Amino acid sequence: MGNTLHPPPKIGGNVFRGVAQLNLDSKGRLAVPSRYREALLVRCTGRLVITADVDKCLLIYPQPDWEPIQAKLMGLSSLNPRIRDLQRQLIGYAEDIDMDAAGRVLVSPALREFAGLNKSVVFVGQGHKFELWDKEKWEQILARGAGFSDGDLPPELEGFSL
Numbered sequence: 001m002g003n004t005l006h007p008p009p010k011i012g013g014n015v016f017r018g019v020a021q022l023n024l025d026s027k028g029r030l031a032v033p034s035r036y037r038e039a040l041l042v043r044c045t046g047r048l049v050i051t052a053d054v055d056k057c058l059l060i061y062p063q064p065d066w067e068p069i070q071a072k073l074m075g076l077s078s079l080n081p082r083i084r085d086l087q088r089q090l091i092g093y094a095e096d097i098d099m100d101a102a103g104r105v106l107v108s109p110a111l112r113e114f115a116g117l118n119k120s121v122v123f124v125g126q127g128h129k130f131e132l133w134d135k136e137k138w139e140q141i142l143a144r145g146a147g148f149s150d151g152d153l154p155p156e157l158e159g160f161s162l
Contacts, residue, residue: 016125021135023119028112029104030132033123037103046099050107050132051090052114058107058132063096065128070094107132 020033032040040046044062051066053059061069073091078084093114097105107117120135133141 015127016130017127018125020123022121022123024107024112024117024121028107028109030107030121030123032099032103032105034103036125036130037099040099048097048099048105050095050097050105050111052093052111053131054086054089056115056137057134058111058115058117060105060130060132061128066094 016036016039018033018035022030022033024030037046040048040062044064047063049061049063049066051059051061070091073087076083076087078087093111095108095111097107099105111117115132116134116137117132118134122133122135122138124131124133124138
């Protein structure tokens with residue numbers, strides 16, 4: 001999915017980056033890494049939205065960052081079957097969640113099943129959101145690398161240098 005649905009990260013604000021390997025407890029609770037908790041409390045008082053991603057992981061947004069994405073998605077024509085499918089997935093699975101006093105969030109059984117989450121998970125900062133992956137799936141993503149061979153770069157990455 002292109003970046004057209006995502007608002008840009010807040011410059012000078014809360015930009016989330018980094019990878020943390022975590023465990024879901026028996027109830028499906030996840031402890032948000034402590035390095036993000038304060039920023040999430042300031043940005044959204046710990047109110048988050050978690051939803052299903054097309055890559056079979058979960059997306060976790062601070063609620064204020066999710067609202068314009070949802071509005072834009074719902075403003076698209078539902079007459080197009082591909083857009084309707086995307087709306088069903090992203091909006092249909094979206095759940096409001098709150099961090100508790102211990103910095104934990106509850107991942108529902110439906111979302112855990114969708115993403116194939118077991119006990120070991122990976123929490124990945126992606127600028128203005130997080131991705132939550134099953135650890136084995138995440139390792140498969142890393143093993144395949146960026147997935148681009150010479151001359152196979154998307155036009156948006158032409159001339160991009162790290």
